[in-house]
Amino acid sequence: MLAKVERKNIQGNEACALGAIAAGCRFFAGYPITPSSEIAHTMSRELPGVGGTFIQMEDEIASMGAVIGASLGGVKAMTATSGPGFSLKQENLGYAAMVEAPCVIANVMRGGPSTGMPTRPGQGDIMQSRWGTHGDHPIIVLAPESVGEVYSETIRAFNLSEALRVPVVVLIDETIGHLLETVDLTPPDPASIIERKWATCDPKDYKPYEITKDRVPAMARPGDGYRAHTTGLTHDETGFPTQDTEKGKNAIGRLLDKLEYHKGKIESYEAIDCDDAETLIVTIGISARAAKRAIKSLRADGIKAGLFRPRTLWPFPEEAMRKAAGKAKTIIVPEMNAGQLIFEVERVIAGKCKTVGVNRYAGDIITPSEIEAAARKVTS
Amino acid sequence: MNMEPHISAEEFDIRQFMRLDLFPHFLCPGCGHGMALRALMWALWEQNISMDKLAVVCGIGCSGRLGAYIDSNTFHTTHGRPLAYATGLALARPDLHVVVITGDGDCLAIGGNHLIHACRRNVNMTCLMLNNEVYGMTGGQVSPTTSPTRYTTTTPYGNAEPVFDACKLAEAAGAGFVGREVTMQVPTLKDLIKQAFDYDGFSFVEIISDCTEIFGRKNQLGESAEMIMSQKASTRPDSYGTRVDEPFRPNSLPTGVLVKTDRLEYRAHQQSLNPKGQK
Amino acid sequence: MSASKTHPVTNVLVVGVGGQGVIMVSKVLALLCQRQGHEVKQSEVHGMAKRGGAVFSHIRFGKKVHSPTIPTGEADILIALEWAESMRWINQLNPETGTFISDTHKIVPPFACRNRSRNQKAVYSKETPKDVLGKVAQGYALDAVGVAAELGNERAANTILLGVMSTVLDFSVDDWLDVIAKFVPPKSIEINKKAFLYGREWVKEATIPEMNGEVEIEKAAELTNELEIIPAWCKGCDICVRMCPEHCLELDAEQKVVNARPDNCTGCRICEWLCPDFAIKLHKVPVNEKQPDAAMVEA
Numbered sequence: 001m002l003a004k005v006e007r008k009n010i011q012g013n014e015a016c017a018l019g020a021i022a023a024g025c026r027f028f029a030g031y032p033i034t035p036s037s038e039i040a041h042t043m044s045r046e047l048p049g050v051g052g053t054f055i056q057m058e059d060e061i062a063s064m065g066a067v068i069g070a071s072l073g074g075v076k077a078m079t080a081t082s083g084p085g086f087s088l089k090q091e092n093l094g095y096a097a098m099v100e101a102p103c104v105i106a107n108v109m110r111g112g113p114s115t116g117m118p119t120r121p122g123q124g125d126i127m128q129s130r131w132g133t134h135g136d137h138p139i140i141v142l143a144p145e146s147v148g149e150v151y152s153e154t155i156r157a158f159n160l161s162e163a164l165r166v167p168v169v170v171l172i173d174e175t176i177g178h179l180l181e182t183v184d185l186t187p188p189d190p191a192s193i194i195e196r197k198w199a200t201c202d203p204k205d206y207k208p209y210e211i212t213k214d215r216v217p218a219m220a221r222p223g224d225g226y227r228a229h230t231t232g233l234t235h236d237e238t239g240f241p242t243q244d245t246e247k248g249k250n251a252i253g254r255l256l257d258k259l260e261y262h263k264g265k266i267e268s269y270e271a272i273d274c275d276d277a278e279t280l281i282v283t284i285g286i287s288a289r290a291a292k293r294a295i296k297s298l299r300a301d302g303i304k305a306g307l308f309r310p311r312t313l314w315p316f317p318e319e320a321m322r323k324a325a326g327k328a329k330t331i332i333v334p335e336m337n338a339g340q341l342i343f344e345v346e347r348v349i350a351g352k353c354k355t356v357g358v359n360r361y362a363g364d365i366i367t368p369s370e371i372e373a374a375a376r377k378v379t380s
Numbered sequence: 381m382n383m384e385p386h387i388s389a390e391e392f393d394i395r396q397f398m399r400l401d402l403f404p405h406f407l408c409p410g411c412g413h414g415m416a417l418r419a420l421m422w423a424l425w426e427q428n429i430s431m432d433k434l435a436v437v438c439g440i441g442c443s444g445r446l447g448a449y450i451d452s453n454t455f456h457t458t459h460g461r462p463l464a465y466a467t468g469l470a471l472a473r474p475d476l477h478v479v480v481i482t483g484d485g486d487c488l489a490i491g492g493n494h495l496i497h498a499c500r501r502n503v504n505m506t507c508l509m510l511n512n513e514v515y516g517m518t519g520g521q522v523s524p525t526t527s528p529t530r531y532t533t534t535t536p537y538g539n540a541e542p543v544f545d546a547c548k549l550a551e552a553a554g555a556g557f558v559g560r561e562v563t564m565q566v567p568t569l570k571d572l573i574k575q576a577f578d579y580d581g582f583s584f585v586e587i588i589s590d591c592t593e594i595f596g597r598k599n600q601l602g603e604s605a606e607m608i609m610s611q612k613a614s615t616r617p618d619s620y621g622t623r624v625d626e627p628f629r630p631n632s633l634p635t636g637v638l639v640k641t642d643r644l645e646y647r648a649h650q651q652s653l654n655p656k657g658q659k
Numbered sequence: 660m661s662a663s664k665t666h667p668v669t670n671v672l673v674v675g676v677g678g679q680g681v682i683m684v685s686k687v688l689a690l691l692c693q694r695q696g697h698e699v700k701q702s703e704v705h706g707m708a709k710r711g712g713a714v715f716s717h718i719r720f721g722k723k724v725h726s727p728t729i730p731t732g733e734a735d736i737l738i739a740l741e742w743a744e745s746m747r748w749i750n751q752l753n754p755e756t757g758t759f760i761s762d763t764h765k766i767v768p769p770f771a772c773r774n775r776s777r778n779q780k781a782v783y784s785k786e787t788p789k790d791v792l793g794k795v796a797q798g799y800a801l802d803a804v805g806v807a808a809e810l811g812n813e814r815a816a817n818t819i820l821l822g823v824m825s826t827v828l829d830f831s832v833d834d835w836l837d838v839i840a841k842f843v844p845p846k847s848i849e850i851n852k853k854a855f856l857y858g859r860e861w862v863k864e865a866t867i868p869e870m871n872g873e874v875e876i877e878k879a880a881e882l883t884n885e886l887e888i889i890p891a892w893c894k895g896c897d898i899c900v901r902m903c904p905e906h907c908l909e910l911d912a913e914q915k916v917v918n919a920r921p922d923n924c925t926g927c928r929i930c931e932w933l934c935p936d937f938a939i940k941l942h943k944v945p946v947n948e949k950q951p952d953a954a955m956v957e958a
Contacts, residue, residue: 026472027468027471027472029467029468048654053471053472055467055468055471057464057467057497058493058494058496058497059493061461061464062461062463062464062467062493062494062497063464064464065457065458065461065464065465065467065468065494066464066465066467066468066471067468068457068465068468069437069455069457069464069465069466069467069468069469069470069472070468070469070471070472070473071468071472072455072465072469073435073468073469073472073473073476074472074473075472075473077468077472091458091461092458092461095457095458220453222435222453222469222473222476223432223433223453223473223475223476224432225432226453227431227432227451227452227453227454228453228454229399229447229448229454229455229456230454230455230456231448231455231456232456232457232458233456240402240448241448241456393940394937395937395940398937403891403892403937404891404892404894404936404938405936407935407936408894409894409895409896409935409936410894410896410897410898410935411896411935412935413935414934414935414936414937415932415933415935418932418937564933566932566933567932592896603896603897603901604896604897604898604935605897605898605901605902608898608933
């Protein structure tokens with residue numbers, strides 16, 4: 001019998017919520033904020049039916065706290081927000097990274113800074129999603145470009161988060177969050193859904209932050225008899241705070257090394273016509289959709305253009321991009337901000353070719369013709 | 381109601397419930413937080429709550445560090461947020477007994493918003509606020525509960541702000557169970573905490589604690605023994621009656637169970653509205 | 660036996676510790692007597708609940724009662740809800756005709772029942788039911804709280820004692836039960852009925868010498884108090900030294916607490932409770948097992 005194919009015409013925000021539930025998310029805490037509110041709406045409607053809990057907390061900080069609390073209790077949990085709320089969540093996001101509490105944060109980006117343009121799109125959180133909270137910390141950021149990808153990337157976000165015990169941010173453009181597209185909502189193969197690695201050893205031998213080969217320590221579920229301590233202070237393998245710089249170095253070292261070790265699992269990107277591309281476009285989300293149209297018309301005119309789109313924005317797939325830029329003379333970086341992604345591109349390419357930004361930061365999306373024009377300008 | 385504190389110390393040994401490797405603990409000499417921790421553990425022991433089924437969520441500050449010493453599932457979270465974490469934990473795991481340990485700065489200043497909404501929301505958990513009138517860990521700064529005119533490292537000319545009455549705040553925010561006690565009354569405090577556990581919903585207990593090292597000395601309040609005795613003397617237990625004894629103890633803080641009302645617990649309420657999430 | 664030969668008055672003294680239910684017991688008796696057509700006068704000290712203090716209530720009933728209090732040595736019945744309290748008031752009992760009824764249950768208040776002067780040895784009442792034998796005409800002592808707990812509710816202990824007392828007074832069982840039901844919560848009427856009847860049954864077999872079996876008190880007298888102090892945990896905050904009611908503790912040269920006067924220790928646990936560092940633990944050990952150096956245990 002064929003698997004039941006379920007197609008629906010839905011919004012990006014709804015797809016995010018449905019993806020989360022399909023991935024096993026059973027706890028959602030949020031706070032109303034445009035343009036992400038539909039994620040909370042869908043969750044509040046759907047979660048009780050699958051035995052989950054929805055709660056609207058008193059503020060963004062509390063909703064992030066509640067999500068981590070639920071996650072530490074052993075339940076897959078997520079929250080959704082937008083720029084100003086994302087800023088407030090950074091405090092507890094850092095805690096999640098430090099104590100390695102799996103959780104997913106959907107950030108539907110809007111124009112900024114500050115209250116900015118709540119109903120208009122922006123891509124101003126590219127750097128905040130990587131460096132928003134203080135201190136060196138591991139984090140994974142995914143950047144889908146369509147409603148369908150929002151669904152599948154949200155599922156992937158949970159899988160990565162649970163497998164690696166790391167917070168995962170899904171960066172969604174306002175435009176995609178509110179875009180209606182027909183999506184294949186076929187539930188994922190249950191075998192593909194990853195569950196957290198739970199401690200099964202004798203409680204006497206349990207080390208909450210043991211440095212193992214795969215860098216991911218097994219987590220103790222409260223009530224299973226492990227009685228572990230969880231702290232945002234720098235802790236050693238036992239989970240208790242330490243002032244010992246050597247132990248601290250090992251603990252933070254493992255934390256940072258974790259994503260590097262699992263890079264192969266985390267990385268995901270799309271490379272179109274990159275093999276011979278002299279003009280490479282690197283961009284994410286809705287801007288990449290404009291770029292796809294641009295390279296089509298550029299290729300029609302004989303201009304060797306290609307697109308490199310990191311689906312996993314952070315950690316940045318640098319080797320893949322370097323490969324995609326093998327023949328590139330110019331790299332064009334369209335983004336709906338004053339220039340953030342371009343810094344990473346420049347770092348990766350290290351001066352081997354020219355970089356040009358195409359920027360918009362006043363609530364408009366970047367059109368294909370703008371990207372095309374930039375490409376024609378550099379090739380003429 | 382039997383007003384006598386129930387003394388059961390015969391077998392209770394706090395050391396059985398502590399992570400002894402970490403002792404002696406980090407608290408300053410004479411810190412009331414130790415007595416509060418004893419009362420909490422004693423109450424848990426009398427209530428037969430298994431350490432495996434207990435979750436202690438702490439904030440930041442001197443009070444926040446207490447959790448690490450309890451041999452249980454302990455969470456040392458971010459400044460002011462333990463109630464938010466505990467709300468998530470309690471909703472996700474209703475089988476756990478969730479206890480929040482917080483301080484006056486943690487709970488009333490940076491976490492004030494979480495407190496009032498936790499009171500209003502009524503998720504089943506017990507919040508113990510250790511009030512020592514000062515930010516101890518950061519070096520003795522003024523807190524929302526520092527008495528007027530007292531000296532701290534940020535009020536070198538005396539505190540000009542009035543005191544936040546945490547219990548009245550909790551009551552006004554809708555908390556179904558509110559209580560207050562001083563640390564010196566360990567058995568009475570233990571009984572109060574037991575009653576807080578028994579309450580189905582959010583219970584709030586303010587524990588008046590002493591900070592001798594960096595608050596008491598600076599304000600010439602004496603050593604710990606004097607501080608705890610004067611704290612005890614400045615309270616008016618609920619069993620004295622509120623009106624009758626007022627002339628004998630004017631301006632004193634009422635202690636004991638201050639509020640106890642029947643309210644439907646959050647989870648139960650939510651499930652009663654739509655038990656299966658039918659659309 | 661009574662103040663006036665023409666108007667015989669029966670004197671009942673009810674004693675106990677605040678919170679136990681002395682007033683409830685006396686109210687039951689007073690109402691019962693009133694219903695039987697007696698004039699009743701009652702006088703009490705109450706409101707000591709929080710303080711753990713002594714509470715007593717005088718009940719006098721008869722055709723005509725003038726004074727509300729019982730003259731010393733003229734109580735016909737002494738009913739004590741707590742053992743040490745029975746000892747405190749035993750002189751109030753008429754030595755020739757009085758009936759002594761006491762619970763052997765003990766409540767040891769840390770501050771209230773001790774000798775406060777320095778170096779005075781102060782312990783809980785050492786008398787046993789046997790010691791009472793020669794002092795009273797008729798006596799009953801039983802572990803009513805223990806029995807009540809077995810019946811299902813410790814609070815029914817007072818009703819057991821009322822059952823015992825009912826064998827001395829001339830009122831019918833039904834009248835007693837009727838009045839008791841007025842004073843206990845509806846849910847506990849059944850258990851209190853059981854408790855009352857238990858008390859009446861028990862009297863049929865009981866005499867004081869047999870009550871030597873009240874091992875609880877005998878055992879308590881044999882225990883001694885030992886403080887286990889972990890010097891490494893003690894931070895010398897001085898709280899225990901200042902708060903010890905018997906002035907047993909001192910700080911040594913290194914500002915660590917030591918039990919300087921172990922013989923004065925009454926085992927009240929104040930030091931253990933108030934030690935913020937959990938450095939003190941009281942152990943109640945049988946006298947013959949006491950180790951000479953056990954008071955100091957290295958961490």
